[in-house]
Amino acid sequence: MTVKPIFSPVLIGILAAVLCGLFIFFTVRKKYKIWIKVAAIARVSLILLLVFVINLRPVKKVYDMETTLNNVDVLFVVDSTISMWAEDYQGDQPRMNGVRDLIEHVMFSMQGSNFGLIRFDNQAQILAPFTGDAENVLDAVEMIEIPSRLYAKGSTLDTAYEAMEELLQSSSKKENRQTVVFFISDGENTLKKETRSFSELSKYITEGSVIGCGTKKGGKMKDSNGSRIHDPETYDDAVSKMDEENLQKIAGELGINYTKLSSESCVDYVISSIKSTGSSHGHQNIVNYTDTYYWYVIPLAVLLIWELWLIIRKGRV
Template identity: 30%
Template sequence: MIFQPVLHPMLVLVLVVPALAAAGWMLVRAWRGRIRPGGERSLGRTDAAPDSSQTRVLRPNEGRAADARGAGPAMWALRVVLVLACGLLLLRPGLPGGEMRALATDTDVVVVIDTTASMVAEDWAGEPRMDGVRDDVRTIIETYPGARFALITFAASAELRLPLTTDASALVSAVDVLIPEVTRQSRGSSIGVAAPLLAEILGRAAASSPERARMVFYLGDGEQTVSSSPESFAAASTTVDGGGVLGYGTAQGGPMRETTGDPDDRGDYIEYQGERALSVIDEDALRAIADQLGVDYTHRTADDTVALPEAPATTTAYREDGTTRHVNDLSWILALVIVILLCLEIARASMLIARMRGLAVRAPLPSGAASPPAWSSTSPPASPPGVSAKRRLPSETTEDSHGLGTRSSSRGEGGTP
C-alpha cells in the first residue's frame, strides 16, 4: 500500500482523530442503551422496576419517539466508517502498479509558426495548411518527452505566444486557437521577421541553462509578400543544436478564404482578376532558412508522417533513479463509499422528519388538560344528561318554519318552556 497524502499526515490526524473518537464514543453509548439486563432489547428509553432485573419494553409509539431523539448503534457504526473513509481519502492510498524506466529530454524546443493569411490555403488534402501545422506540433511534443517548449508566431510582426515551459498541453492549446491574420488588414509579411526574436530567446535560454540543448522548428509556406529581402536566421544558428524547417503547400497552389478573426466564420474565396487567388509554396526560400539555422528542410504533405531528428544524445537519458513508479490510485473507491454513506444519512434524516411530523399529529394531550369540543363550528353542542333537548338558553333566536324571519323569546330562570 502506498500513500500520497493531500495534506500533511499530522494535520490529517488532527482532523480525523477527534471526530473518530466522538463517533466511537457515541457508538458505545448507543449500544449500551439498546442492551439491558435480562437480554431484552429496548426500543428507546426503558424503565426498570425497583424489585426486578427485567427491562420494560416501551410501547411502539414510545419507541418511535425514542428513535427520533437519537441514532442507534447501526447508524453510529456507519458514521465511524464515514470518518475513517474521509481520513483515508486525505491520505490517497494506492497500490504499486509496477516500475518502468522513464526517458527525459533535457532540451529546449522553440516552435516558429507562420500565421499569415496564406496559411489558410486549402491544399493540405483539401483542408487549410494550418491543420497540418497543428498535427505536426503534436508530433513534435510526443517526440521530445520532458522538453521545454516555446511558441513564436509571425505575420506582419513576430510575437512570443508561449515562453519556455514543460507544460506541453499549453503548447497544444495555444496552437489550437491560432487564427491567421485578418485578410483585409494584411499589408504583406516577411518570412524572416521572427529571426531577431528567435535569436533573443535562444540566447537567454543558453545563458540560463547552458547544459540543455536547443532545437528550432520553423513551420511555414515560404511566401515573401513584401518587396524587401527576408531577414537572416544566421545569428540564431550559434545556439541551435538541432531541429528542422517544415514546408506546407504545393507548387500548384491552393485557394484561400478571407479570414475575419472569427474561427467559426468561413469567408468567401479570395479572387484576383475574376479568378480564385492561389497561394504557392516557395521551397527555395524555406531551404535558405534551413541552411541559415543549420537544420534540414522537409516538405510536408497530408499523406505521410513527419520524420523528426533525434534529440541530442547528451541531453537525452534515463532518470537518475533509473525507474519511475506507477501507482493505481484507490481514492475513487473511498469517494464512492463516502457518497453512499452520505446518501444513507440524508435518507434517514428525511424519514425522521416525516416520522416526527406524524408523532406531532397523533400526540395525546397532557393529563388534566381540557378536551377539545367534539363538534364542529357549525353543529350545536349535545344536551347535557337529564336536560331536555328542547330546553334552550334564557335568550334564544330561532328561525321560523319557512325561513322567512326570526323570533326571539326571553324566559326567566325558573320559567316554563
C-alpha cells in the same frame, strides 16, 4: 488490481439490492417448483452482481519506464499568415491542420523538454516562452486563428527574427542545454523584399528543421468568415503556392535541414538525433491502467441470453 468506478458504487449497490429484493419477493410468491425458484433467483442475483462489478471498472496497473529529454529547449516558429490556411495539406486540408498535428506529435515524442512558441504574420508574437508546461503551449497553438483580411497586409519571412533571437539567447545561457528549432512556413514572401539573413542565429541552434507547408500547385483559401479569398486583380479564387527556394535558403542560414510537411512524423529523424545524445536523457515511471471489466461482460451476456431464451421459449423466468 484497482478499480475506477463508472458510477457511484454505493448508488449502484443500493439499486442492485432493491432490484434483487423485489425479484426474490415476486418469485417466491409464484407457483413454481422450489428448484426453479432457486435457479431463477441465483441467475438474476449473478446478473446484478456482474453489473455491479463491471460498474466498478476493475483495472490492472502497468508500470512503464518512459524516456524524457531533460536538457532540451524546443522552439516552434509558426507562420500564421492567411496563406497557411490554404487547403492543400494531404489533399484539401488547411496547412495549419498539419502544423498543429506536427507540433502535438513533436511534443509527445520529446516529453520532458521545454517548449517555446512564436507566431508571425506582419508582426511576430511570443505566444509561449520556454516552459515545461506542454498543455499551455498546445493551448497557445490552438489559439492561432485565421487573420482578418483587413489585418493581413503582407509579410516577410524574417519578421520573427528578433523574437527568435530573444528566446534563443535565453536558451544559450542555460548550462548544457540543447536547442532545437522548427521553423514552419509555406515560404511565401508577399512583400517581395529582400529578407534578413538568419545566419547569426545558427550559433544558438543544436538541431532542428525548416518545415515547408503546401504544394507547388497551391491551394485555395477561405477567410475568417468562411468565404473564398479572391485575387484582387483577376477576381478568381486566390491560390497560395509554397516557395521551397525561400525555405531552403533559411534552412541553410540556420544550419539545419529542410523538410516538407507531408505528415506529422516528417521530422522524426530530428527527434531520433536528439534522443541519441544520451547526455540529455532522463527516465520516469509512468503508470498505465489496463481495463479488465470485459472479462465480466462475457458471462453477463451469456446469462442475459439465457434469460431471454427462457422468457421467449418457456414463458417464465
